[in-house]
Amino acid sequence: MGLRLEFQKRTEDHPKWLPAATSIGAVLLAFVISGFILKSVGADPLYIYSYFWTASFGSWGSISDVVVKATPLLLIGLGSALSFKMRLWNIGGEGQFYMGAFFASMVVLLPMVNLQTTPKIVVLGLMMVMGMVGGALFGFIPGVLRAKYNINEVITTLMLNYIAVYWNNYWIFGKYSDAGFQMTKMFPKVAWLPRLADYAKQYKFFSGITLHAGVIFGLIAAVIVWIILNKSRWGYKITLIGDNPKAARYAGLDITKNIILVFMFSGALAGLAGMAEVSGVVHRLQERISTSYGFSGVIVAWLAKLNPVAVIIVSILFGALIVAGREIQPSGVSFLIQGITLFLVISSDVLLKYTLRIERTGKHSKSIEPEAALTEEAK
């Protein structure tokens, strides 16, 4: 007698709530498993988790920090969701983020416009455009390589991540270094995205709240991506190519063009995130502006099942993880939880395709009857 797990292919559609349930279940289970791992290396998981909570949602200030951290995740997660929908594995969000930051900074550093006389809205607008151009450029390269030469985009986007970081370093250590430090001079206020703290004079409550306008970009982008995927021709094309590229080609779609476009769009969103980070948070170009936003964005998109609205929620969760994780020891905890979560999410996808049946095995079970008969004969 024993128990046997058996997967059976679903013949009907899975219940509508199931994808969301599996995602939530995966996150919870990831915390449990990580807890055991932390325990095994001698840390106190309960203390760490309670610290996580207070560090991220304990005060208005920390909640604002969480949203600030969630903003790049949201933008990169949306870009990833769009490219994953087409089964393009753009994991170059990190590099596209850096290039976006770099290009946006060039508006100030060159400078591209006279920073004394140009109105703030023009400077910021130009920075946004430049940020998106930078990101799109670093999406264009792997896009062309994939579309024209069929080169694995996972590797090219990853390699471009390293290249973008070194490229950035060259400029901040060299030409634009602030007195030898690994950062540029602080940008003038005209290149700062508006923050709530800027209004502390009128509203006392806002003092020290670092939330900046970048989050609005994120929310607008979420709406746009939702419309693209659910209402537009382009979204239909993306879905069709993602589901069956051969059918898409047969239906007359230009796959090469769409691969490049999706890569550029995805890159532009990551680039915008980079712009928001330099203009809204650090106010200069510097080293380590990203705490692996690019990679976390990938997980965010997957955990949200590529649904733009869900991306908003998940990115806030991951923002919290990053805010809390940066002060906690051991330092890899948030990475660990993210890795386990993603693993559990993709594993749980099996439940969408199959139903799980737990079966008692024993002499009453029909399915193994022939075996039983055989062993009896053998005796």
Next chain:
Amino acid sequence: MNLNVIVHAGISTGTILLIAAIGEILTERAGIKNLGVEGMMLLGAMAGFKIAHETGNVWLGLLGAIFAGGILSLLHGLVTISFQADQTVSGLSLTFLGTGLALVMGEGLTGLTTPVVPNYTVPILSQIPYLGEVLFTNHNLLTYFGYLLIPISWFFIFKTKPGLHIRAVGEKPAAADTLGVSVYRIRYLYTFIGGCFAGLAGAAISIAISPGWYSHLTTSGQGWIAIALVIFAQWNPTRAALGGYLFGMLRRLLLDLQGPAMLLGGRNPFFYNHNLVFFLQMMPYALTVLALLWGSSGARRKRLGAPAALGEPYVRGERGL
């Protein structure tokens, strides 16, 4: 800048890529794409370093690293072979997981020292003019292991029965299945073996070729380069070896370019403007992309490609059975 030094060092560091790439070739030949090499390497590097440090025994460290990489890869096997999840996403999450585990468990290892895999000079072979000096003198034992691995893995894949089965499972799993070869067992086995090799490659960094634990910088993307190498090598161990060694030499060359004040009879720009070094550091990654580009046109010319069933989950009853 000494050519002998560059070749010698290149062969040494190329061994890391070689081991990881051959492991991945075995996995991919069986039809499983495991993009988690970076994570498995990092975990292997950490496990090797930690065990060697705590036990004082470098061989236990190597074993531990092999085991760590292998165990991690089994997760990929479970998710992609049994649950038929997307192999790309699973590989990515393996990278995150491996990195996370390595960082959490490797907390506090930075700056510590361990025993390392010893160097060795081969008695007679090292006397061969030139070749003896760069190939057989004062190399790490793992480098010699790498030499042996090349012909052995080639022979194994192309000239033995298990190799025949790997190729059958990677090309047309249904054919293997109908002849009683268990597709699942073979895929699990070579996913595991690929993981073991990745773990060993990680340990080859941390307790042999450039000893030390530098958190995620220990591997700094070499796992990804190894995967690129597999594609570049068109799933052939001998080409992977060649590519790995060349890449190793290139890295050393780039490092050596920074040293001298004079270069090719002129002022060395890297010496006078140290920030240009960032461009040198960029080169391995840029060259990986270029190598893939070059390799892809070569592959098209020769009509060679990946194993036909690479990345496809196998389910009996689908795809023509």
Next chain:
Amino acid sequence: MNPIEPTTETFAVEMKDITLRFPGVLANDRVNFTLRKGEIHALLGENGAGKSTLMNVLMGLYKPNAGSIFVDGKRVSFNSPRDAIAAGIGMVHQHFMLVPNQTVTENILIGLDEPKFVLNLKKYDQKVKDLANQFGIQIDPTSLIWQLSVGEQQRVEILKILYRGAQILIMDEPTAVLAPQEANELIDTLKGMARQGKSIIFISHKLNEVTAVADRLTILRKGQTTAEGITLGGITRESLASLMVGREIIFNLHKQEQAAGNVVLELNKVSALNNKNLLALRDVDLCLREGEILGIAGVAGNGQSELVEVITGLRECTGHILLEGKNIANKSPQASIAAGLAHIPEDRIGVGSAPNLSLTKNVIMKNYDHEPISSDWRINYTAADLRAKELKEQYKIQAPTIETQARKLSGGNLQKLILARELSSKPRLIVAMQPTRGLDVGAIEGVQELLLEERTQGSAILLVSEDLDELLSLSDRIAVMYEGEIVGTLNQKDADINTIGLMMTGSLRGDSSCSPEEQTTPAQASAEEPTSEQEAVTTFTEPRQFDRSKIVPMHRPFMESKREDKQTDDEGGE
């Protein structure tokens, strides 16, 4: 060979009350089957009747939910094909199970205990050669599978089984992919093997073929046995058909005589390469008129796929392809679609549909950018749903809702979905590749009726099929392809299976002018086939027979050129 003693006989195989359930389907329902030693036993039934499933049970690929299996009188329970092979059973699957980039010998050695570790291919090449000679099979053991023709690949499959010492051979629809003459050769080989003591199960859905080859037959219908081990004496075709289909009719197509109209499609010296960069189409000239069905006959892999792909814009080519006077060669698929082309692809799941998307999204695949489905950048999903509902009604697509994913449809309903999408665009030209393959009888009839209706409405139809009966009953003219060339075009009324068969193997060439009136039949030109044979074929009263001495030895210049390209690069070693 054992004398037949009905009561105490030990059967080579006996399957009792086999039941196998797949989620939602009862694939085998208390099926009984017996195989005598040294006999050829036909297992007859339509597509989807459960024949292949039953045999996969016997091969250990599926475990039955109930029932018992005896081999040589001993109860067996196979957990994997390995067990079945060990018990002396081997199966040639309908879709060949061969590894394309391995040699013949390598394919044969997969899964064997011997060689133990090192492959000594030279030694085993000789063993394979000897075995092939013993059964009169022609093959070069060192060729790579992808270089072989379909017929040769089938020989490799048979050798694979014989090499394992199998006494029991299962042949799953073995003639479906062969030219008639090749099929006859195969049947001779099988009869020879039966004489040498092998027991053979011959799966088929073709009545005429079964009567030619089998000693006894078992018929399955919808997973149940409707006739068990009957001998052929005194049984009419009609009663067999009704046992198989469950009703009296077989095919009752209403094809009216009608004159062809203006030229719709014209191909002029079209050549193209295949995926391996070998010449797959050679100077093809074709023309096709309004209200006409042009059938393309040929053994699979003789350029039919490439022909369809160049016309539909999916493959590059040289030469001219004129659709209604517009050159569509080397334009995009979009251009062909815009010029009035509908394409019913061979691979319904892999090419013709997006399996995980809804019916609606599959239906709008080709008009998602037209009114009323779409305006500017938007898609009006309300209009799209409406359209999907209409087509679902009109073409009687059986699916729960229009939200249902395409992959959940049965083969017949999926094909209806594709036809609905393609035909509703009022096409000028319909290119249909194997439109009825793998469908059950009811669905086949439906598809054929739809095509004939389009013909009546004035569409030009290019029908590629490996089923000669289908081609003969639907086409107005039949063009035969061999090694990338059109070797002849016949008018339907002059065409017979024998002539087409000879052309399919490259043994006979005919005329291939465009207009129907000028057609001469090569059969008449060579005038050597006895007329009684032609009648035999068309009236189905007797099994097909061919005088093999008349078949000119095959010349395979094309294959030769492939061999030159033989690549051993995979072996590595720089």
